Amino acid sequence: MKLRDKVAVITGGAGGMGKATVLRFLAEGARVVIADFNAESGAATLAEVAAAGFGGAARFIKVDVAKETDVAAMIDCARSEFGQLDIVFNNAGVGGAIGPVWDLEEEEWDYTFDVLVKGVFFGIKHATRLFRRQGHGGVIVNTASVAGISGGCGPLAYSAAKAAVINMTRAAAAQLAPQRIRVNAICPGFILTGLTRSNQVSMEEAGRHLDGLQPWPEHGTGADIAGTCLFLASDDSRFVNGEAIVVDGALTAIGPDVWERFGIPREAVMQRSRMNKGTTGEANTTRPVNS
Numbered sequence: 670m671k672l673r674d675k676v677a678v679i680t681g682g683a684g685g686m687g688k689a690t691v692l693r694f695l696a697e698g699a700r701v702v703i704a705d706f707n708a709e710s711g712a713a714t715l716a717e718v719a720a721a722g723f724g725g726a727a728r729f730i731k732v733d734v735a736k737e738t739d740v741a742a743m744i745d746c747a748r749s750e751f752g753q754l755d756i757v758f759n760n761a762g763v764g765g766a767i768g769p770v771w772d773l774e775e776e777e778w779d780y781t782f783d784v785l786v787k788g789v790f791f792g793i794k795h796a797t798r799l800f801r802r803q804g805h806g807g808v809i810v811n812t813a814s815v816a817g818i819s820g821g822c823g824p825l826a827y828s829a830a831k832a833a834v835i836n837m838t839r840a841a842a843a844q845l846a847p848q849r850i851r852v853n854a855i856c857p858g859f860i861l862t863g864l865t866r867s868n869q870v871s872m873e874e875a876g877r878h879l880d881g882l883q884p885w886p887e888h889g890t891g892a893d894i895a896g897t898c899l900f901l902a903s904d905d906s907r908f909v910n911g912e913a914i915v916v917d918g919a920l921t922a923i924g925p926d927v928w929e930r931f932g933i934p935r936e937a938v939m940q941r942s943r944m945n946k947g948t949t950g951e952a953n954t955t956r957p958v959n960s
């Protein structure tokens with residue numbers, strides 16, 4: 670068990686990838702504070718945790734990560750309930766403002782940044798205060814997004830906010846490394862959760878839709894993020910710091926995908942091996958693909 674004797678706080682822990690991480694961390698021996706705005710899904714998550722046999726190792730606290738007093742209380746909950754804090758996963762999030770830039774209202778922008786950026790800042794700030802008092806370091810993982818490293822993966826305000834999370838992660842890692850506090854980020858691609866499912870379709874249907882979005886044949890799941898978070902939270906990643914790990918089934922690796930844009934399907938590109946000799950005056954060649 671990789672997290673035996675560890676205590677973690679997970680924001681957005683009552684939904685999607687946060688809940689998957691709660692369940693994985695509990696299975697790895699951690700005690701977990703589940704922090705979420707949605708008290709109804711919080712109660713359901715606690716029931717699920719109890720049914721899995723981990724009831725005594727989890728607590729729920731209703732939190733708005735955009736409110737500093739809530740975040741301070743959340744961090745204090747780990748100390749008062751379990752006596753210590755070792756890991757904070759700043760993961761809570763929303764889609765925020767969606768639409769053309771000329772139509773974005775100030776309060777829509779502020780809501781997006783309050784939850785996605787200020788929430789992570791508060792999480793880092795208050796975790797660090799306790800880590801410093803405890804005196805033996807700690808681990809912080811922030812959920813960013815592939816939208817934070819490209820312009821075509823999400824709404825404008827969301828993309829700006831997630832880019833801020835990535836660089837806040839780097840800056841915090843640089844500041845806190847001397848105190849053995851590691852700070853890393855995860856950049857998920859499209860992961861099947863309540864956030865990526867439109868209300869009109871079932872989870873199965875939403876999953877089938879997401880299957881085709883990236884080169885990897887199947888869509889991402891909360892368990893994929895939980896596994897990455899476990900690596901970043903455990904001592905296996907002792908020397909990984911200030912990193913933003915992309916977990917997207919090669920969605921961003923494929924970049925602008927020019928073949929598709931030129932109308933040439935990916936499969937067709939795989940059916941011919943060619944040598945292009947450019948403008949050297951030598952002939953180009955084509956041969957069958959060896960299996």
Ligand SMILES: NC(=O)c1ccc[n+]([C@@H]2O[C@H](COP(=O)([O-])OP(=O)(O)OC[C@H]3O[C@@H](n4cnc5c(N)ncnc54)[C@H](O)[C@@H]3O)[C@@H](O)[C@H]2O)c1
Pocket residue numbers: 680681682683684685686687704705706707710732733734735760761762763764784812813814815856857858859860861862863864865
């Ligand atoms: N699902 C994806 O494809 C995807 C991709 C990239 C990044 N992300 C990011 O991953 C994180 C988790 O998203 P998810 O897909 O699991 O979504 P989700 O909606 O399934 O879960 C998010 C949870 O965060 C909680 N939350 C929202 N606002 C909050 C607030 N102000 N305070 C406390 N809790 C709050 C919600 O109640 C919910 O339980 C988010 O930061 C999201 O931006 C998701």
